Amino acid sequence: MTDPDTIDDTTADYERFETELVAQDRDAAQVTTADVDETTAHQLVNELIEGGRVTPVVDQRVFVHEPSGEAFDSITQLAVFHRGWQAATDVNAGGD
Numbered sequence: 001m002t003d004p005d006t007i008d009d010t011t012a013d014y015e016r017f018e019t020e021l022v023a024q025d026r027d028a029a030q031v032t033t034a035d036v037d038e039t040t041a042h043q044l045v046n047e048l049i050e051g052g053r054v055t056p057v058v059d060q061r062v063f064v065h066e067p068s069g070e071a072f073d074s075i076t077q078l079a080v081f082h083r084g085w086q087a088a089t090d091v092n093a094g095g096d
Contacts (some may be wrong), residue, residue: 048082
């Protein structure tokens with residue numbers, strides 16, 4: 001018996017191609033939260049307050065993210081958290 005011709009063996013090419021596609025899928029599924037500037041954070045938090053998803057607790061100077069119960073003293077941290085939380089919620093809803 002002879003060994004298969006290495007030129008005709010495309011197994012390694014297929015594995016590299018599939019690995020690249022999986023990496024692209026992961027990149028597409030990730031939500032970018034690093035680009036939340038202060039203006040964007042204020043807009044998002046104001047929308048969340050109006051929608052009842054965030055409650056400001058004035059005497060404690062915090063914002064409570066109602067769906068998760070987490071409290072934040074920074075609007076930017078709250079906005080980044082909500083984006084990540086929303087992305088995770090969307091992924092879980094899509095996977096069911």
